[in-house]
Amino acid sequence: MDGLTVSTVGQYDLIYNAFSFGIATFAAATLFFWFGLARVSQEYRTAIVITGLVTFIAFYHYFRIFESWQSAYEVSDGAVELTGVAFNEAYRYVDWLLTVPLLLIELILVMRLSQSETVRRSVTLGGAAALMILLGYPGEVSEGIGGSRLLWGVLSMIPFLYIVYSLFSGLSDAIARQPANVRHLVSAARSLTVVVWFFYPIVYFAPFVLPMDGGTAKATIEVGYTLADIFAKAGFGLLIFTIAVRKSEAGH
Amino acid sequence: MDGLTVSTVGQYDLIYNAFSFGIATFAAATLFFWFGLARVSQEYRTAIVITGLVTFIAFYHYFRIFESWQSAYEVSDGAVELTGVAFNEAYRYVDWLLTVPLLLIELILVMRLSQSETVRRSVTLGGAAALMILLGYPGEVSEGIGGSRLLWGVLSMIPFLYIVYSLFSGLSDAIARQPANVRHLVSAARSLTVVVWFFYPIVYFAPFVLPMDGGTAKATIEVGYTLADIFAKAGFGLLIFTIAVRKSEAGH
Numbered sequence: 001m002d003g004l005t006v007s008t009v010g011q012y013d014l015i016y017n018a019f020s021f022g023i024a025t026f027a028a029a030t031l032f033f034w035f036g037l038a039r040v041s042q043e044y045r046t047a048i049v050i051t052g053l054v055t056f057i058a059f060y061h062y063f064r065i066f067e068s069w070q071s072a073y074e075v076s077d078g079a080v081e082l083t084g085v086a087f088n089e090a091y092r093y094v095d096w097l098l099t100v101p102l103l104l105i106e107l108i109l110v111m112r113l114s115q116s117e118t119v120r121r122s123v124t125l126g127g128a129a130a131l132m133i134l135l136g137y138p139g140e141v142s143e144g145i146g147g148s149r150l151l152w153g154v155l156s157m158i159p160f161l162y163i164v165y166s167l168f169s170g171l172s173d174a175i176a177r178q179p180a181n182v183r184h185l186v187s188a189a190r191s192l193t194v195v196v197w198f199f200y201p202i203v204y205f206a207p208f209v210l211p212m213d214g215g216t217a218k219a220t221i222e223v224g225y226t227l228a229d230i231f232a233k234a235g236f237g238l239l240i241f242t243i244a245v246r247k248s249e250a251g252h
Numbered sequence: 253m254d255g256l257t258v259s260t261v262g263q264y265d266l267i268y269n270a271f272s273f274g275i276a277t278f279a280a281a282t283l284f285f286w287f288g289l290a291r292v293s294q295e296y297r298t299a300i301v302i303t304g305l306v307t308f309i310a311f312y313h314y315f316r317i318f319e320s321w322q323s324a325y326e327v328s329d330g331a332v333e334l335t336g337v338a339f340n341e342a343y344r345y346v347d348w349l350l351t352v353p354l355l356l357i358e359l360i361l362v363m364r365l366s367q368s369e370t371v372r373r374s375v376t377l378g379g380a381a382a383l384m385i386l387l388g389y390p391g392e393v394s395e396g397i398g399g400s401r402l403l404w405g406v407l408s409m410i411p412f413l414y415i416v417y418s419l420f421s422g423l424s425d426a427i428a429r430q431p432a433n434v435r436h437l438v439s440a441a442r443s444l445t446v447v448v449w450f451f452y453p454i455v456y457f458a459p460f461v462l463p464m465d466g467g468t469a470k471a472t473i474e475v476g477y478t479l480a481d482i483f484a485k486a487g488f489g490l491l492i493f494t495i496a497v498r499k500s501e502a503g504h
Contacts, residue, residue, distance in 0.1 A: 034287075042291070049287045053280045060276050084328035090265060094273045098280065141265075 005082060007215040012073055012080045014219050018226045019066040026059035029234035036241055041251075044244035047109035051237040054099045054106070058233050061095035062226075064088075089140060092225060096133045099233060101126035104163070106240050107189055111174055112247070125166060132159040136204065145207040153204055160201065164194055179252045182243045189239040192231070199228040257334060259467040264325055264332045266471055270478045271318040278311035281486040288493055293503075296496035299361035303489040306351045306358070310485050313347035314478075316340075341392060344477060348385045353378035355488060356415070359441055362492050363426055364499070377418060384411040388456065397459040405456055412453065416446055431504045434495045441491040444483065451480040 006012050033052035040048055065088070072087040073080050104125040108118055139152030167190050178186050203224050207217060258264050285304035292300055317340070324339040325332050356377040360370055391404030419442050430438050455476050459469060 037287075045291070046288070049284060053284060056283065057276050057280050060279065064272065086261070086265075086327065086330075088265070088268070090269045091272065094269050094276065097273070098276055141262075 004214045004218040006218050009078055009080050011215045011219045012075055015222045018223045019062055019069055022062035022226050025230055025234055026055045026062055029055040040244040041248040047106050048244055050102050050106050051240050054102050054233050057098050061091045065091045093133055093137045100129040104129055110240050110243050113174055128159040128163050132156050181250055182246050185243045192236055196228055196232040256466045256470040258470050261330055261332050263467045263471045264327055267474045270475045271314055271321055274314035274478050277482055277486055278307045278314055281307040282311055292496040293500040299358055300496055302354050302358050303492050306354050306485050309350050313343045317343045345385055345389045352381040356381055358492050362495050365426055380411040380415050384408050433502055434498050437495045444488055448480055448484040
């Protein structure tokens with residue numbers, strides 16, 4: 001959120017601790033998924049490797065975000081001051097550009113569709129996800145909260161809505177074909193994706209409608225994005241992992 | 253591109269984020285390839301180990317490039333200034349000297365030619381690639397955009413064109429002998445190599461023909477090289493990995 005800064009130590013600390021929470025959660029989730037590789041059969045290993053890669057990439061970016069946050073403020077004697085070094089909000093976009101297509105590919109891989117359907121859906125959904133992030137970025141880094149943010153945000157919503165539509169219409173057949181012991185879990189993974197993902201445009205557009213001072217807005221946004229990332233990547237990954245384990249045990 | 257520097261925070265940040273994107277992409281790609289080793293049969297393991305080595309070496313160099321970039325500029329209060337420490341463009345050449353011969357060897361290994369043909373093609377193509385990088389380097393580090401850059405650039409194009417010619421004439425027979433289920437993928441890997449590789453001399457010679465200010469040129473070059481590296485190393489590696497998995501599954 002360009003130009004927003006915190007003004008109290010409480011706000012600074014809350015964001016600081018949220019970022020550190022992100023680092024620890026994503027590191028632990030990565031290790032959990034990769035240690036679990038031996039529990040899933042050969043067909044699901046790529047899905048679980050990618051599940052761990054998503055949290056690994058998020059771990060890397062939360063580490064960078066944390067360092068960037070530290071260098072942007074000087075906290076001393078109960079007061080917080082800007083150092084002049086800008087907090088690099090763009091790390092989130094770099095992260096999403098890599099992880100959001102991979103999240104959709106995880107879901108597709110764990111469904112074990114035919115080779116051609118896997119490739120086709122990975123390319124269209126992954127490509128739409130990358131386009132969504134690329135279109136959101138110029139709005140996020142534009143000066144202030146104005147027309148540029150609105151324009152790019154609206155453009156970014158086009159691939160977003162396409163993805164939501166694809167997940168609900170296109171994948172319904174494929175979900176109906178899933179084995180009974182995991183069908184509700186695959187359906188839950190899809191719902192989690194859609195619900196959590198809606199959080200991001202809400203945060204993006206919030207400054208247009210909510211009357212908040214800069215520091216409160218900044219804390220809401222950073223803590224909000226962090227929690228959304230944890231649900232969308234580690235929480236979603238846990239569903240994917242459970243699906244892969246159950247399908248492996250049942251020999252599907 | 254010797255002597256070119258950025259002048260706005262936007263340019264600085266774009267390059268900074270591109271380098272960080274490179275670090276994350278190459279780290280993730282390396283892990284993906286090495287985790288995938290178990291999915292390919294014994295004959296293709298060396299090709300996949302090398303595929304991961306290429307992205308690992310690139311990961312190392314992007315980490316160094318990122319640090320070098322940070323130390324070359326002081327960014328504060330919305331202004332960017334040179335610190336006096338030079339940005340080390342040579343990391344790219346050190347990287348290419350190692351990775352470009354290995355990329356060609358990946359392609360040769362995954363084709364599984366006879367032992368003598370594998371050795372012969374690895375030595376001639378790998379050697380030509382190393383020569384190409386060594387000849388380009390004195391031009392890249394020469395002062396300004398002048399005769400020295402032109403001379404070494406032209407010399408470097410001789411092994412470059414030899415490699416392109418070899419890939420298209422010499423390897424056509426070998427590609428025709430590939431199993432049907434991967435022939436188009438091997439052909440795609442060859443085409444990707446040629447198309448992406450042409451991007452490098454275009455960037456190298458661009459300052460002779462394009463009227464750009466230094467900062468725009470620098471941003472174009474650094475982001476361009478980064479994207480080209482990602483396609484040439486991680487994207488190409490993904491094709492090699494897919495070929496190896498399909499050939500393994502089909503017992504070729």
